[in-house]
Amino acid sequence: MKQIFELKGQGRSIRDIARTLGISRNTVRKYLRSPGIPKARPRPRRPSLLDPFKEHMQARMAEGVFNCEVLLREIRALGYRGGKTILKDYVKPFRPLRQPKATVRFETEPGECAQVDFGCFKYRTPDGRTRNLWAFVMVLSWSRATYVEFVRRADVGGFIRCHIKAFRHFGGVPARCLYDNAKVVVVGRDGAGRPVFNSRFLDFSLRVGSDITLCRPRRAQTKGRVERTIKYVRDNFWPTARFTDVEDLNRQVMAWVASVADRRLHGTTRERPVDRLARERPLLGPLPPPERLATFLREDRRVGRDGFVQWEQSWYGVPCEWAGRNVQVQPHADLVEIWDGDRRLIIHPRATAPGQRFRAPGQWAGLSIEDRPPADRPLAVQLPSVEVERRSLKAYEEVMEVVGR
Numbered sequence: 001m002k003q004i005f006e007l008k009g010q011g012r013s014i015r016d017i018a019r020t021l022g023i024s025r026n027t028v029r030k031y032l033r034s035p036g037i038p039k040a041r042p043r044p045r046r047p048s049l050l051d052p053f054k055e056h057m058q059a060r061m062a063e064g065v066f067n068c069e070v071l072l073r074e075i076r077a078l079g080y081r082g083g084k085t086i087l088k089d090y091v092k093p094f095r096p097l098r099q100p101k102a103t104v105r106f107e108t109e110p111g112e113c114a115q116v117d118f119g120c121f122k123y124r125t126p127d128g129r130t131r132n133l134w135a136f137v138m139v140l141s142w143s144r145a146t147y148v149e150f151v152r153r154a155d156v157g158g159f160i161r162c163h164i165k166a167f168r169h170f171g172g173v174p175a176r177c178l179y180d181n182a183k184v185v186v187v188g189r190d191g192a193g194r195p196v197f198n199s200r201f202l203d204f205s206l207r208v209g210s211d212i213t214l215c216r217p218r219r220a221q222t223k224g225r226v227e228r229t230i231k232y233v234r235d236n237f238w239p240t241a242r243f244t245d246v247e248d249l250n251r252q253v254m255a256w257v258a259s260v261a262d263r264r265l266h267g268t269t270r271e272r273p274v275d276r277l278a279r280e281r282p283l284l285g286p287l288p289p290p291e292r293l294a295t296f297l298r299e300d301r302r303v304g305r306d307g308f309v310q311w312e313q314s315w316y317g318v319p320c321e322w323a324g325r326n327v328q329v330q331p332h333a334d335l336v337e338i339w340d341g342d343r344r345l346i347i348h349p350r351a352t353a354p355g356q357r358f359r360a361p362g363q364w365a366g367l368s369i370e371d372r373p374p375a376d377r378p379l380a381v382q383l384p385s386v387e388v389e390r391r392s393l394k395a396y397e398e399v400m401e402v403v404g405r
Helices: 002-009 014-019 027-031 049-061 068-077 085-094 156-170 199-208 220-240 246-259 273-283 290-297 392-405
Strands: 115-122 130-140 146-153 176-179 186-189 195-197 211-212 299-302 308-311 314-317 324-330 335-340 343-349
Touching: 002 014, 002 027, 014 027, 014 290, 049 068, 049 343, 068 085, 115 156, 115 220, 130 156, 130 220, 130 246, 146 156, 146 246, 156 195, 156 199, 156 290, 156 299, 176 220, 195 199, 199 211, 199 290, 220 246, 220 343, 290 324, 308 324, 314 343
Parallel strands: 115 176, 176 211
Antiparallel strands: 115 130, 130 146, 186 195, 299 324, 308 314, 324 335, 335 343
């Protein structure tokens, strides 16, 4: 503005001043006519594409959901047509601050290693109670391909079965798997500090040809890939999960793995895990034939005093001499086998609804009358509604005439 007045004092015209300073003549006139510094008019605020969805995002951030991928997926389902950048800029001031941690990154060769762990996930039941599920997560270290399965019990039998399904999903077995010092893998340490492996899990690892590698005690970040993947499942998949049972949940999570997790551009490799898995799969070891793994696909159960084994909310009978003993249940698509070690005790049809009970032939043979479970009591029978025959009034008049005689 000072230059405008100096040039005007030199007798320069408005056109000449505008040409010299590279501004418009209207701007020169505005400053010359104003006794002071002209105030810029505030621009009206343009509405943002996010405005209709900010209430939803505030509610989700109050619940702890700050993952922009999740928020973007949700508001697009509600009609949002904008991009991701303005969403990230809006969320950033509300995001909790994180303390950066330094670590050393180790890279592995294709087919060399997988990282495995369980994660605990909370959910709300229809009656408002909070329950837990365990998520088994395996990540191939080179390709970052992922397998996720939710289970109700984090026991060694379920841990092994999840391994078999993960190896089938990847199409082979890595040379070694990295674990923390969980009881399903290590039951303790000997006097020299060497790990004492869970015998059943060690047997499984030897059969499939995958070595067991352990993190240093209290150094779970050694297997950072699977730790970060569990967090990714928790932040990206879990907030939007709506399921009826565990089977439904596992169908959903593997659909998410196929369409989201394994198809994203990985931040470290700058490639999609699904593309790297295609190159890593030929370098994985072969999975043993099914007969060598059959024993690991069975679940341990204890036989009740009445000779029934409970599995998935139904009951399956075995001969009474196995009452109180442990047996193994091996489910199939439409059958359930019950084994005692290498001996198959019985085959039942698989229940189609909760609460079904299947007896074994001669289940209580050899028991005295006092020891046998009480026989089923006879039941009343409900009949269909009775249809009353309709007659004309003339028929009743004829009956009354006969009675009157």
